[in-house]
Amino acid sequence: MTKTATTTTETGTPVLDASGVTMRFGGLTAVRNVDLTVNAGEIVGLIGPNGAGKTTFFNCLTGLYVPTEGKVSYKGTVLPPKPHLVTQAGIARTFQNIRLFANMTVLENVLVGRHTRTKEGLWSALLRLPGYKKAENASRERAMELLEFIGLQDKADHLARNLPYGDQRKLEIARALASDPGLLLLDEPTAGMNPQETRVTEELIFAIRDQGIAVLVIEHDMRFIFNLCDRVTVLVQGEKLVEGTADVVQGDERVVAAYLGTPFEGAPGAEEVAEVEAAEAEAAGTAPAKTDTTTEEEDTR
Numbered sequence: 001m002t003k004t005a006t007t008t009t010e011t012g013t014p015v016l017d018a019s020g021v022t023m024r025f026g027g028l029t030a031v032r033n034v035d036l037t038v039n040a041g042e043i044v045g046l047i048g049p050n051g052a053g054k055t056t057f058f059n060c061l062t063g064l065y066v067p068t069e070g071k072v073s074y075k076g077t078v079l080p081p082k083p084h085l086v087t088q089a090g091i092a093r094t095f096q097n098i099r100l101f102a103n104m105t106v107l108e109n110v111l112v113g114r115h116t117r118t119k120e121g122l123w124s125a126l127l128r129l130p131g132y133k134k135a136e137n138a139s140r141e142r143a144m145e146l147l148e149f150i151g152l153q154d155k156a157d158h159l160a161r162n163l164p165y166g167d168q169r170k171l172e173i174a175r176a177l178a179s180d181p182g183l184l185l186l187d188e189p190t191a192g193m194n195p196q197e198t199r200v201t202e203e204l205i206f207a208i209r210d211q212g213i214a215v216l217v218i219e220h221d222m223r224f225i226f227n228l229c230d231r232v233t234v235l236v237q238g239e240k241l242v243e244g245t246a247d248v249v250q251g252d253e254r255v256v257a258a259y260l261g262t263p264f265e266g267a268p269g270a271e272e273v274a275e276v277e278a279a280e281a282e283a284a285g286t287a288p289a290k291t292d293t294t295t296e297e298e299d300t301r
């Protein structure tokens with residue numbers, strides 16, 4: 001696969017730099033003060049129990065949500081919170097639920113992903129001006145190159161809805177790659193896949209990284225994440241709990257506790273949970289009396 005628009009950044013320099021990202025929905029803080037960096041040449045994993053705030057954080061990175069606090073920079077420039085400007089800057093993403101154009105062909109789906117990189121305007125397209133024809137040919141060539149890269153070149157004319165599930169997920173990745181990103185965000189790319197499809201996806205992500213595209217991936221499949229990622233960040237109740245190599249994260253007992261729901265000292269959200277439990281106990285009349293250390297239960301014994 002030859003790259004056309006993305007400029008290669010030296011390995012190890014930050015591509016994505018998110019700092020102090022907080023996202024509140026009314027009274028609920030879904031993401032709290034999260035810092036995260038992805039360097040060129042890296043594959044970084046974002047894990048955490050259900051509802052930890054992973055997708056909300058992705059939405060803050062890609063301009064779908066305007067973070068309540070914090071900022072997101074791509075290659076040193078602060079990103080405007082507008083999805084199309086984020087894509088134009090060089091960040092592409094896939095979604096947890098497949099979002100293909102089901103009644104369009106495989107090739108057309110990839111061509112849609114290319115529109116941020118084509119300069120020809122509406123009139124040029126409608127009037128079929130020579131510049132448009134040239135741009136269209138170049139786009140088709142690039143789209144076919146991408147289909148070859150992901151192994152779907154023989155299905156270019158198939159309708160997206162007729163593809164097997166694993167191929168639909170691959171097509172989503174090809175469509176994201178069509179915008180020539182420097183950073184690819186993948187939200188649960190192996191959800192619903194069998195082990196064979198998961199292995200193919202793992203190889204595909206390594207190949208994408210080898211093309212000079214940094215990757216940030218959300219996934220619940222731990223084996224997949226720990227095989228794939230140079231670094232892993234763990235979110236719990238919207239806060240960053242641990243960050244490090246697979247070995248560091250796997251060896252951290254707080255991570256295991258967070259997944260099993262076991263309370264541990266200093267756990268994110270623990271204070272809030274304690275407050276809610278105390279309030280509930282008080283409302284139910286079972287809270288320990290504050291002025292007298294003798295409880296009713298003890299009195300009756």
Ligand SMILES: Nc1ncnc2c1ncn2[C@@H]1O[C@H](COP(=O)(O)OP(=O)(O)OP(=O)(O)O)[C@@H](O)[C@H]1O
Pocket residue numbers: 025028030048049050051052053054055056057
């Ligand atoms: N648009 C929204 N409005 C209100 N609350 C939201 C919204 N989006 C997410 N939330 C809440 O924010 C919290 C984090 O959700 P989020 O989907 O980001 O978690 P997640 O880690 O991606 O979970 P999962 O692994 O299950 O996909 C949840 O409590 C969720 O209900």
